[in-house]
Structure formats: C-alpha cells, structure tokens
Amino acid sequence: MRALAAYLVFLHHFNPFQHSAALAPLANLVLEFHVGVPVFFVLSGFLITLRYSTAPLTQPRYWLRYMRNRVARIYPVYFLLTLITYAVFWHNGLFYPLELVQSLTLTQAFFDSTKYIGIAQSWSLTVEECFYLVAPLVFWLLRKRTVTLWVQPFVLLMAGCLLVLVCAPFYTPLRGFFGSWKFMLLFTLPGRCFEFYAGIQLALLYQRGQLRRFRFGATWTLLGLSVMLACVGGMVFIKGGYTYGQEHPAGVMLNNVALPGGILLFFAGLLTEETWLRRLLSTRLLQVLGRSSYVFYLIHMGVLHDWLSAHITPNTGILFLMLNLLAILLHYGVEEPLNRWLRPVPERASATPLVP
Secondary structure, three states: HHHHHHHHHHHHOOOOOOOOOOHHHHHHHHHHHHHHHHHHHHHHHHHHHHHOOOOOOOOOHHHHHHHHHHHHHHHHHHHHHHHHHHHOOOOOOOHHHHHHHHHHHHHHHOOOOOEEEEEEEEHHHHHHHHHHHHHHHHHHHHHHHOHHHHHHHHHHHHHHHHHHHHHHHHHHOOEOOOOOOHHHHHHHHHHHHHHHHHHHHHHHHHHOOOOOOOOOHHHHHHHHHHHHHHHHHHHHHOOOOOOHHOOHHHHHHHHHHHHHHHHHHHHHHHHOOOOHHHHHHHHHHHHHHHHHHHHHHHHHOOOHHHHHHHHHHHHHHHHHHHHHHHHHHHHHHHHHHHHHHHHOOOOOOOOOOOOO
16 A cells, blocks of 8 residues: 555656646546545554554653654665755755755754755655654553544644644744645644544554444445545546645545545455455565555655656656666665664563553
8 A cells, every 4th residue: 555655646746647638637637646645644543553552652661662663664764865865956056954954854844935845755754753753642642531532633733723823924934834724734744633543543443343344345445445536536626726636625625534534444445355456455566565665755756766867768657667676676775674773672562452
C-alpha cells in the first residue's frame, strides 16, 4: 500500500494526460491523486497504534526508545537526500543556510512561506513527525479514559483554528506560521489529524477482533474503494477555479474526513477478506516496492529526478522505472543498514489494553 500511495503522488505531480485535450477528464481525475498522502497518514495511524499502543510511552525510557525508532525509520535517508539537494543548490550558486536548518530539523512545513523548500514533498514528514510526538499522549488518554477517541481530533482542529486566528494577522513577520485557514487545513497535523485517527480506530477494531466478515467476500474492499473513488470524483466535480479540488471548502471535507473513512473500510477489507487484490499486494515484488517506497517518495520529485530527466530521458514512464530501481538500491544499500544500526535492541511492550 505504501508503494501504491507513492505512485498516486507521482502521477499527481507528473500527470501523463495533462497535455491531451481528448483525455482531459482522465487528466482531471489524476490531478487529484494527491490522495496518496491520506493513504500514508491513515496507514501510519494504524501501524503506530498496532505497534505502540500498549507500550508505556509516558515513561521517559520507553518514550526515548520509541522516538529513536521513529527517527531511525524516517530521518537517515531524508538527511542524506536533503544534503544532496542543498549541495546542488549551492553548486548552482544558491545558498540557503536558514532554509537548510529548517529542512534538517523538519520545521519547514510549520510555515506557509517555506513548506516546499528543500525536498518539496517532505512537508508531509513534518505532519508525520508531529503525529509521532502526539501519539503517546493519545494512547495515554485512551487508557485513562480521559478523552474519548473521536473527541481528540476535534480538540486538535480547534487548537489549529485558534493558532490561525492568533497568527494569521502577523503572516509576514511569522513567515506564515499557521498563516491561513487553507495552510492549516491542508499542511498541518491539526488539519490532517482525522486521517491518523481513522488509522487509530482501525487498529483498535483489529486488536479487539471486531472487524466483521460479511458473506460476500469483498464487501469491505469494494465499499472502501467506492467511497475513495466517490471522494476523488467529488473533488474533480467541485474543483472549479481552485488548483485542486481539495482546496475547495467542500473538498477539504472530502479529502480530510470522508476519504479517510473510505481508506479505513478498504484497509479493513485487506485485513479480513481473501481477494485477488490482497494476494497481489502480498507478492514479493510489491513487498520490495513497498519497502523502498519511502525512498521513492523522497526522490520522485527534486534534484535526482531533474538530473535523470535532463541527462537520461524526459519520458515519464521510463523515469518512473528508473526512480523505482534507484529507490530499491538506496533502500537496501543505505536506508535499511542505517535503520538497523540506529534502532535500539527491541524490548517487550506492556500489555495494558486501550479503551476506545
């Protein structure tokens, strides 16, 4: 699923149908394939809950181990690719010391004016890291039955709204820190939190064995795909003068709230139903592509892509294959060895159950 999500984002950025008037409807559909990002976010919420919800992460020792695991997963290859990106900028006569610091600290996407600096698509990593920081508190609140699961995202959204009300009038001096409603809703954890909470809910249902199987073997899968397709189609229909349908007020609801519900249903199908799609995603090739998909996501747009396009071929299909091959080499040759080296020795987690 990571691989398919990354490929959706690739098609969104390099739409193969955009220059064909006859294929305009298909081009408009592919334009909304930014929906690969919500797939990443829902999957992240699911996996983090599945792996860490019973661990005592409020204890400093376990919290540090948890964060070390998260940093080992996300940061090493991102750090190297960020240095390469800024080295190319410097080689071209452009030196951005402040932006380099922001990129290396993953704080660039807190600011509307700098969200696309460095590796442009890495804005989503800032949202991801914010979720990693919030997740231990989420699990603790659920264990203490202090705040129920679906109250929490509304609290986060209200916090985001408050930050916009306070910071938006000072957009320029704050460099766009929570500088607009659009930025908050599309590029920050408070705006995107429903995607992570959909994954959390799915993990809790899965852990408790409450994912019911229907008589028809692909019910959840087809229902999830139908909701996802309806959301993408809805964004195409309402786009109007906006660059993407998700920027329309109704599109925000479709992308940030309704779409994660469809992804949840689709993932429930993959977890419980024996379908040809599940078998396909379980093949060795798709597993390899999935493991290398994080590297692919980081390199599919940026200086490496641009160099290949300028010196090898501008053909989108061939570039797609070359970037996948490069991603596999970087994963097994760089990312995986660094990940193993940085991760602490595993420990058994506590078995304290969560309450929804």
